[in-house]
Amino acid sequence: MSGAALEPLVYGYVRVEENAPPGAVRRLEDELRALVESRGMCFGATFYDVVPGQRGGLRELTEELRRSESRLVVVPTLDHLSRHPGVRAELLNQLRDEARATVVPLAA
Template sequence: MKPLIYGYMRVPSDMPDEEARRREADMEAYARAEGFALAMIFHEFEAVQRSALAELLQALQRTEAHNVVVPSLRDLALTDRLQDALVLQIECEANAQVVSLDEL
């Protein structure tokens, strides 16, 4: 059985559908290439909310998944400091590693 990985991405209202699908496909391709089963992609639709991130943390804590893929760390937050803080939160609260596709 393949280990699980979750995806997380922001979908601003001005993002074209094709771009959202391409980003999802990129996460799916990464999971497949690295031997993971992509369990679910969490979508954040509001710029100031993090409800999908909270759901992601809960899912990671409920399952044996220890990996998260994001198209970019900017999907977590716009500033480097907040990105680092959220990655640390995911690592500490859920014992999970975050992989950013734009850093590969």
């Protein structure tokens, strides 16, 4: 067995806006991937929520984080979790508590 270290695995999360212009979601994912890879880490996949108020993508992300034991999530901004500060804080706590994950925004 070689002594090569495995690159940390990172997942992305994007909340898709109803009126997102064509190609916008793909550009966001490309930016997330570029950030992760520029830091020497492995980009696993992006999870999406497209229906306002629904969190299916976030639930799937949480399950994948637990399964893979990955601990990092990148988002374009923290608003992609929620624009409401209280809800956003709850979701950050949920990811931390349920999957021991840290969420890192591409931009503040």
